[in-house]
Amino acid sequence: MKQLCSLMLLCLFVPQLAFANSKYNLRPGVTDISENVYQLHMTIFIICCVIGVIVFSVMFWALLRHRKSKGATAATFHESTKVEILWTAIPFLILIGMAVPATKTLIAMEDTSKADVTIKITGSQWKWHYEYMGHDLGFYSLLATPQGQIKNAEAKGENYLLEVDKPLVIPTGKKVRFLMTSDDVIHSWWVPDFAVKKDANPGFINEAWTKVNEAGIYRGQCAELCGQDHGFMPVVVEAKSPEEFDTWLAEQKQAMLDQADADAALLDQTLSHEELMSTGEQVYMTRCVACHQPTGLGVPGVFPAIKGSPIATGEIKDHIDIVVHGKPGTAMQAFVSQLTIKELASVVTYQRNAFGNDTGDTVQPSAIQAFIDGEEQ
């Protein structure tokens, strides 16, 4: 309580200093907009505190002084049109005072014109896909926290649940426009330091923008309940200087070309069953495990089991089909654009042999490629 009182006092008298980036309050963030939002928040908070203090001082005065046990006798007044008008009009004027700066900030936030960089953000259960428009570059960003930390088997790291395998990279000092959409349910892309939170709705494209002043790593989370692993869908953004950003962009494009070459080279190779199994296990434990569970048993009535499943023990072609194309209208996604052909081959091999499925099948990357090519013809 004492801590609470001092907190209240602190923010009343030194709103600028009051726990910047603290565990108690909104953060001023790293953009002009987020700073404005923070100031707006503090202004309204202080107005509310002042009103509260005045109204409740009057009330507690009455509770202390006008009590029966002190011999107070009740007065008989019970209406006054003048007073009623007064306490309708004054709050109204205060509201106008709040609405003016709020309107200005909102208009600035909604102006997505004249962007330097445009990034399309697509949410899906439970990952983000980032696409640099006009640069032919895109990638998925997934939770990087190991299952062991979540299940309390290992010590939790510093950025527990707020770390990804591949962060979004943006340049500082440039206006970056975000286009949000979703492949399945509604998600919401949120980075508190930018004061950007926008829903990713299937079938819609929403817009937001930011202009980051300081280089750094900024962390957020999905803010709209999107199913089982809603709490495990972080957003990490790395802001780099424009020069470093350009270098990074060039590296990424090169890496994509290298990957394509590696895929092409794989077509002539035969990978060992063991290699496919071990890669497959890794892929399964990051991509499949959320729904189908580490045991392969799924969640009855929600997510089907892999163990003994007619698909994972039946025709190889059907199995590849569902992994590559997903199952429309369900949470099963099309993984063709998310995984390399080696990863696809590995995970299919793994599922056909793990959990006692023991089909003994080995699926090579070339089989995956043949399946995809066969579709195209």
Next chain:
Amino acid sequence: MSTAAATHEHHGPATGIKRWLFTTNHKDIGTLYLLFSLLMFLTGGAMAMVIRAELFQPGLQLVDPHFFNQMTTVHGLIMVFGAVMPAFTGLANWMIPMMIGAPDMALPRMNNWSFWILPFAFAILLMSLFMDGGGPAFGWTFYAPLSTTYSNDNTALFVFAIHIMGASSIMGAINVIVTIVNLRAPGMKWMKLPLFVWTWLITAFLLIAVMPVLAGAVTMVLTDKYFGTDFFNAAGGGDPVMFQHIFWFFGHPEVYIMILPAFGIISTIVPTFSRKKLFGYSSMVYATASIALLSFVVWAHHMFTTGMPLAGELFFMYSTMLISVPTGVKVFNWVATMWRGSISFEAPMMFAIAFIVLFTLGGFSGLMLAITPVDFQYHDTYFVVAHFHYVLVTGAVFSIMAAAYYWLPKWTGHMYSTTLAKWHFWMSLISVNVLFFPMHFVGLAGMPRRIPDYALQFADFNAIISIGGFAFGLSQLLFVAVVFKCIKAGEKAPAKVWDGAEGLEWQVASPAPYHTFETPPEVK
């Protein structure tokens, strides 16, 4: 004379279970509603305990995320539709006829029906938790397409349960309106109605206006999921954002459905224990009506992040801010009622005072949430969770507790243990703030709602919140003890239990006879 007395005997309650199953008596039905609501309050509370136990520490310990989502969803549904709304309907059943000098509710058989379908609705909802795939896990707001394409097959049970709850509410609302309009005692003019009756009348109109909208929303979810329609499916030309517009067109008036009767209760209790007439009676009536009207034009403030045009965001920001004006008027009137009164602190008054302070705190955070640019930061965080628990728990639930402590002697004919009641009050007051106040902090610091696990910087506050939660949960067992002890025995209560109380309900004996006002009283 003797025959008259004999026929009168026949109007007494039936015996055993039949009394409760077939009753058309407003007092019996009121009791049923109130006890059912208490049971649901404890059930929903138990689910909150599961949520808080899982969130006590970071990491997944007790439940898996899918079950966690079922808990948050069913906790919300049960507290809204099972605890708060039936409690208010129970109070309306008991008190409205006695306050307006009517012999009973206007439609007694429908009254029986509107109660007795409720247990079935909640049995269906709770049963779905035990089926393969579990119960609803998409939040009490059941946003499509999470509740349609991506939900499990038990969603039909959820839809059916909501339909029954809605039908029950609509019937209850019709009954309230017909009773108030037709059965007022001679001389009970509109501007003489007790405020609890006024606020309930306005609430009943809100219910009739919006419960069908909810029924429409769940029906569209049903047909989208099972019959191939595409109301909310973008791939079929539908619109998932439209779902939210429909839901919140119901949802916002719904939150006033849960708070307007509370305003009526506080406006009844504060004058009694200040021994002074309510300040600004007519402005209270007008403020209630304005809040109800405004509640229809603010719904999209729940959806600022869905991507609305600027003009839409501005309109809904301004209209939402406006609501604080009539709400402020109410708080000022309560304070003015206490001013220069002769105040005493019985249990109902203590809950009423706590209501005024803590509900206003929830009102302040509500005003902050109305400011669109800042709402982008608050939206879907624990700041929102703190906000609506302040208005619903320390608001609606505290007002229900206040009402129970105010009228319990009238219902049972016994005075309850005031010591135990005060223990209940202080323990609830302290624990509820340990529970909900730190939620403001974690919300502002960036913790999203509806997550089963969280980043490490939120750990300290979550532990405190959980401890507050367990303490608040346990404190409510004291309330159960007070109520059941009071039903069984206690000091005999006089007709007029509180010396400052006014109103027709205090003119009849305690406990209130099975039939009251068979001949209407004359209201001067």
